[in-house]
Amino acid sequence: MGSIEIIDLTKSNEHEKHCSGGDARRKSLQSCARRRWNGQRVTSVSLDNGDRLEVGIVVNSAGPNAGTVAAIAGLVLPVEPRKRNVFVFEARDKYADMPLLVDPSGIYVRPEGSVYLTCGAEPEEGDGPADPTDFEVDWPLFEEVIWPVLATRIPAFEAIKPTRAWAGHYDYNTLDQNAVIGPHPQVKNFLFANGFSVHGLQQAPAVGKALAELIVHGGYRTVDCSAFGYSRVAEGRAFRELNVI
Numbered sequence: 001m002g003s004i005e006i007i008d009l010t011k012s013n014e015h016e017k018h019c020s021g022g023d024a025r026r027k028s029l030q031s032c033a034r035r036r037w038n039g040q041r042v043t044s045v046s047l048d049n050g051d052r053l054e055v056g057i058v059v060n061s062a063g064p065n066a067g068t069v070a071a072i073a074g075l076v077l078p079v080e081p082r083k084r085n086v087f088v089f090e091a092r093d094k095y096a097d098m099p100l101l102v103d104p105s106g107i108y109v110r111p112e113g114s115v116y117l118t119c120g121a122e123p124e125e126g127d128g129p130a131d132p133t134d135f136e137v138d139w140p141l142f143e144e145v146i147w148p149v150l151a152t153r154i155p156a157f158e159a160i161k162p163t164r165a166w167a168g169h170y171d172y173n174t175l176d177q178n179a180v181i182g183p184h185p186q187v188k189n190f191l192f193a194n195g196f197s198v199h200g201l202q203q204a205p206a207v208g209k210a211l212a213e214l215i216v217h218g219g220y221r222t223v224d225c226s227a228f229g230y231s232r233v234a235e236g237r238a239f240r241e242l243n244v245i
């Protein structure tokens with residue numbers, strides 16, 4: 001996991017006093033960050049293997065782990081891993097032209113070549129941060145939750161057979177299920193590209209371009225991502241994405 005070093009360039013002696021030594025240093029860093037916002041920059045990143053990288057700009061692109069990485073820098077980011085199980089199944093009847101179908105329960109299904117792919121069985125109640133190391137498939141979800149819903153909606157899916165499955169983690173923004181993009185208002189060389197909450201693949205090309213422009217030109221040129229900026233997180237002002245399944 002490593003650590004991220006933030007210093008107040010105007011108070012480097014203070015920094016030395018608070019930030020020294022291994023894991024204790026990480027705690028000190030967080031308290032440094034809280035005490036001294038003005039003029040702060042990330043100056044280096046330490047890796048688990050002991051390497052220390054001097055940095056001009058840091059981009060947090062740690063997916064579901066982004067909240068933890070921000071916390072290493074002493075910054076608050078409401079992004080946490082939420083576990084989701086994806087199941088592949090075979091059906092006797094094929095619907096090659098079947099579109100993506102989203103049931104009001106949140107369960108969705110779509111064809112994937114000669115098989116089908118389904119997900120969305122996790123109940124809203126009790127949905128919370130996952131153990132970041134837990135990628136065990138919760139198989140009962142298929143039989144007990146997904147299958148009855150699919151069979152009700154598409155009678156031909158009464159006869160289906162799951163063939164494989166995997167579990168992944170949503171990069172879930174608990175504030176508004178939307179991306180956080182751009183610099184931290186005080187630690188200006190710490191950039192966020194996080195919290196996509198299930199939209200990351202489709203938004204990635206635009207976000208990559210926007211952040212590249214921000215870094216190279218100092219401002220957005222073709223894709224204005226200001227609405228996704230961190231200030232709304234600081235103010236607790238939601239910019240809610242409703243299409244989350």
Ligand SMILES: Cc1cc2nc3c(=O)[nH]c(=O)nc-3n(C[C@H](O)[C@H](O)[C@H](O)COP(=O)(O)OP(=O)(O)OC[C@H]3O[C@@H](n4cnc5c(N)ncnc54)[C@H](O)[C@@H]3O)c2cc1C
Binds near residue numbers: 066084196198
């Ligand atoms: C089941 C499921 C279905 C989804 N379906 C869709 C969909 O249909 N459409 C869509 O657009 N999106 C979908 N998503 C969401 C999409 O996968 C994510 O939004 C996207 O992958 C986020 O991209 P990213 O590059 O920000 O993070 P990731 O792809 O998660 O990459 C983060 C990287 O950071 C690394 N990392 C983390 N912590 C550290 C650290 N401390 N040090 C070094 N490296 C670190 C990780 O190893 C990883 O390589 C789905 C996600 C899931 C789980």
